[in-house]
Amino acid sequence: MLRLRLVCGAFVGALLLTACPPSGIVCRAGTERCGLGCADLAHDKRNCGGCGIACGVGQDCFEVPSTGPDAGVTGECRCQEGTAACGGECVVIQSDARHCGGCGMACASGLVCQAGQCAQSCTLGVTERCGSGCVDTRTDVRNCGGCGVACDTGQSCRAGRCTFDVVAACLSTGQSRGLSSTEAAGALRNLGNAPVALAQAGDTLLALDATDRRLYQAALFSTVPSQVLGQHARFNSTGAAPNHVVVRLPYVFVLNSEAATLQVLKVDAPGGLVLDAGLGGGLALGTVAELAFGANTYPEVLVPIGANDFWVPLYGGQGAQADAGQKLVRVDVTSPEAPRLSTEVPLGGLPLPTFDGGEALPRPYAATARGGVVYVALNNLRPACSPFCDVAGPGALARYVPADAGLSLIALGAECLNPVWVSAEGDWLVVSCAGRAEYDSNFLATATFGAGLALLDGADVVRGRWTLDCQVDAGCVPFTPGRLALKGGKLYVSDQNFGRLAVLDVADGGLSDGGLVVRRGQGGAQPALTVCPPQSGSNVSNVADVLVVP
């Protein structure tokens, strides 16, 4: 009996030492549990610094360092841009009759405040009266589309609807982040599971999801601020590993990399999505055509040239299957619902520069077009991968002129290794160079070499660089440049390593000679923005795409 008691006692004791596993909702990176959902306490006006703490009129939620044990960030309500603190309130002295033109400068009863002046009525054509102030409801973030409709932090007001000027896709955490043109960050929003590419289709944000194999939709503009970037319930299925999306309404072209197909969707296609009233906006897309590139080709991006052609770099499989790629192909979309493959341009014969004369594969990963010429970013990697394919030599661009089938190589130098994106604006090309990296046990890059940007002029000559090399133990977390968005005098550079976004100014609305001025990022006046915080325990966060809303 004693023995039995001992055994049973040991069992019960052991069981008591254990505990039931924790359960419940775990919020994604950068968000905390609030009620039944999760909120970005550092940027959410309705939950700023804590659940249920709503910012007041004229306030936004600003990110501040947390004083808690996590030493992270939290939010604090402060006066938003364009407001002034008057007696504890955040007021717009241009339109507040109690502080018209300055704190305490109240207009007489019955008058309105217009452009900081007291007036009998709102007389400027673009304004309307909200209370005793005159506001432009087309652009006023505090009265967007109607009196008292305040856009959320980071949003701007365009044509009476709230939106973001820039949207970033957080691949690692299934989120999106909107920003204003002044880099005020909006709250993190859920977006699929692994959004890899973004595009705008009218009022709708399209997001390709790499692991869900879906084309999700979200509201890009809304008169209800909280609905901006809110994901619609509807989606279209894609092939495996969708990687790029191009919109030419009524058509949407999706490139499925692993499935190796071009998928053509059309608005209001028979059998497509049916929009239910009450589910918000969106596009009633349906797949109308699909074109196969072949096994192990791994098409990467779509480069439109003219109305009828897409050029597509084929990356190729790994190992012996690499030969299925290493090409640039043309897809004729003269009839979008009957796309067909036409020209094939082998890239394997290009004289790739190598460090030691060893084997190298072009690995065409991205492309763009400028003046009817296709520029293809070549990773220039070793054939063997374990798991990362090592850099074989300096990065390069393949330059292909469809008009005369001319193919040549543009060397980018040892400062640009592993180019992964190329964008064109005007006469300029900007190349994003991911570099060669060293990793820690979490596969967070701890050092990079040959990372940065290269700026090429109209003669394809490198005119400027932004070097992002980071040595181990140098106190930096390497910034691994990925996709770029170039618009209106600003260049947004995504980080594939730690979820950041760098912002560079481009002089005079165009790229001047070597004129990349870093505003946010390494070497700039301010650090890069952390738009996609890494998930706890992972540390790696990939800003897979950046969309600038025109």
Place this chain on the structure above:
Amino acid sequence: MLELVAISAWLFTSAPDAGPLVLPTVVITAPDDGRNASSVSRRDPTAALAVVEVAARRDEAVDTAQVLSSAPGVTVQDSGGSGQRKTVSLRGLAPNATLVLLDGVPLAGPGQAADLSRIPVAALDRLEVLRGGGSARYGPGALGGVVNLVTRPPSGTRVFGGLSQGSFMHTQASLGAAFPVLGGDALMLVSGLRSTGDFSYQLDELPTLAGNALTTRLRENNQALQGGLLLRGRRDLGHGLELGVTAEGLVDERGLAGPILNPTPTARQASARLLGSTRVSKRFESGAELTVLGFGRHEGVTFTGSPFATTAGGAPYVQRETSAGLEGFWTQPLGTQHTLSVLATVAGDWLVEPTARNPGWGRVGAMVGDEWLLFDGALALTGSVRVDVAGPFVAVSPKLGVSWLLPLGFELKANVGQAMRPPSFQELYVVQGTLLPNPLLRPERGLTSDVTAAWTHAKASVQVTGFAALYEDLISYEYSPPLLAKPFNFLTASVVGLEAEAAATPTDWLTASASYTFLSTKNLRDDARWYLKALPFRPAHRAVARLAVGPKWLKARVDGLYQSAQSTNRTETLFIGERVLLNAGITVSPLSDGRLSLTAELRNLLDTQTMDVDGYPLPPRAAFVTVAFQWDKR
């Protein structure tokens, strides 16, 4: 589509073990011919257990995974084709949470999944499937349960063999003999398998477009070649001492066809395994018994031509894995009601791989348990606690069990306990293609419980088990940019389900059996978008049925499997569809003593096009012919 290769063999004598189907039973009552030395029922008497007698399938062209898949609670993940990788999962856990043993010796490293395609079915006598957490008796790794593959016993004087040929140039052959030697018994068996595996399948090249025609493709680089050897010996040394020795070896080579979207026509795997064990049992006059098992296993695997299966320098990717250990299991009756059992084990595991991380672990474990018999043995209460240290991880695995024999052949069993699985070397340290390791992983832990009601009759049996479990720190691979995936402990999950099996042999010419498994899994700790969703690769419903009709000399049979759809990711956005697979066969035993049998069978009669492992097609309709014989010295 079908490629039936006629056989020229005509052959030999009979197969007495190819008689009526022997069905899973709750209580093993096999004669004590030494087979039970490593049996699960002996180690864990109250566990929910199914025993599948391989002998009943000797006249079929099946592999170990196919035989095992008839047991309840079992899900097989199949890479498609003979000799291609097949893993087993129990009660909704991942395949690496099933501890697979060969005569009590682990067939894979800690926390790793065992590949059942590399166990020749001809070498096996029976399969014991312990469902539910087994760490309290078997140590780390048995989170979902234990599958013990018991090899043929060395007994008598006999010669036996079989030859199957069929579609896709499938050839499966074995030849064995048991004979007395050196005052004991010995068994020797050689087996081989060859298959081109080049079956055709339907591919949707334009998966997002509705209504387009499917393309018929040939599965290339799907061939397999295997050769196996089993040696067993047993000798009674007198004074209650018995010695058992087992040596098993396998060499194989196979193509790695890859997923259908992006196949890998040049990838190959060559491997070799050598496993040896020595078991010494001593029975004392007091009724006590001591069994000491020493074992070693060495495996080498070489990958060539595979996308990521080369080292950075381009050399073939070679892994070598070694395990060795010693285990002592002592049972001591204490009076008439108690039996105390004590286990102590020490083992080591080492992996040598190209990145030179070369992890190695020591493992030590100790277990103490008591079986308390009441009401003349009708009621048995068992309690045990096992403590293991596996490398950097410590596990405490308690368990309580009860079994109650009731009148009229009824029996009740119940178990509650805790189990764990340490992360595998690969999950912790080794880059595997596009899968990255994570050295910060914690062990998976589970709190498991089940209740079984069984009824056994001379001509029929029924068993129903309900189970529920909570799991913590389940390891799952997450997408890790770019194109890679990495394992994390992020899940808490609940698994509840039902397992039912029934069998009947109302007459000599009719045998029927069926099993059904219901499984409900829930992700209990995750982002709100995925909270309470089902875990991937866990079909909710799975049923297997089998019917054999006819006199002894002419048996016709049909068996079928239904498996419901299963998601392939935790967001439940991608699915593998439901499937129905039907097989039929007929066996002729022309000799009156039944020593020779000739079988023709059709597998996947409905030509169901399906796949496993998210992109690996399973074979279409196929035909096989098998000749089996056994000659006994009588």
